[in-house]
Amino acid sequence: MRASDIMTTSIISATPDMTIRHAAGMMVFAGISGMPVIDESGRLLGMVTEGDLMHRAEIGTGVKQRSWWLELAASTTELASQYVKEHSRKVRDVMSTDVSTVTETCPVADIAELLDRRRIKRVPVMRDGKVVGVVSRANLIRALVTMAPEVPATGESGDNAIREDVLSAMKDHPWALARENVTVENGTVHLWGPVVRPEEANAIRVAAENVPGVKDVRTHFGLPPSDQASR
Structure with missing residues (x-):
């Protein structure tokens, strides 16, 4: 079984200029915890997930004030990046850009290993540089249900x-x-x-x-x- 056999092809995606609120609403109403970020040409730019939206100033979940010695240890770059993640209104500023992808022919076993190793919940499926599907943990579970038949309770064997x-x-x-x-x-x-x-x-x-x-x-x-x- 390969990615093409189990992937979701009705792709729900975000654009880099989409607002955080809009992206969050799409995930809530679609019942998903993440989606690819795709530009106008169809190029994959990143992924935006629940994890990327966990620490937000609007709902008071930003990283709490650090102790003075942790502030000293943190680099200016780190503190600036944290501020952007918590306050920016655009998806491009909070999305993850280190994205793992697979092809349509990737074996399901390899996808499961990738999700486990990277500790991610979904992976885009690519063809000719474009996203043609997404395989999530839920897709793997559905495959288990549909493709693994129940062992017969009785049989003809003696x-x-x-x-x-x-x-x-x-x-x-x-x-x-x-x-x-x-x-x-x-x-x-x-x-x-x-x-x-x-x-x-x-x-x-x-x-x-x-x-x-x-x-x-x-x-x-x-x-x-x-x-x-x-x-």
Whole structure:
């Protein structure tokens, strides 16, 4: 799955000369927390987000007066930039210009990694220097809902086939159970073995739950395998 498969193409954007109040209103009514800033030629200039509008003089959320020694430590440039961010009425003065972008062919996994690494919530999708879409965290969640089908609660596979699939799902993982510690009876997987850490127990359980045909998973760590369950 790639950016083009999940991106929002009805782009809501700001212009650099738009007022802060107008931009804030657009985000509120559209239910978004940020948008690209695009000039008349369609060139991407930056992004304006809720974070850029957090500290504003109008609502009394500007950075509070620093102690005298912090004022001395801060550079004139830093203090001037802070003042502009808090008092300017134009988007161009508060937008973030260090913008990460992706192309339409960028894999969804790479986008998720980018959002996490940069600690951002959305990324513009570019084609020939123009913004053609936006991928947000919400788009990734929607993709999870629409593209990841539920694992069937029942299946045609017999218990022996289910057991082999469970073993295969755990194969090569350091927390995998030995063959003799996995038994299946009427679609219910029983997991046996020594006491393991909660994280490992969860990984083993999830691996079994994701196998088609599994109706239920029961763990019995710290107990020997039951002779009554299917082998």
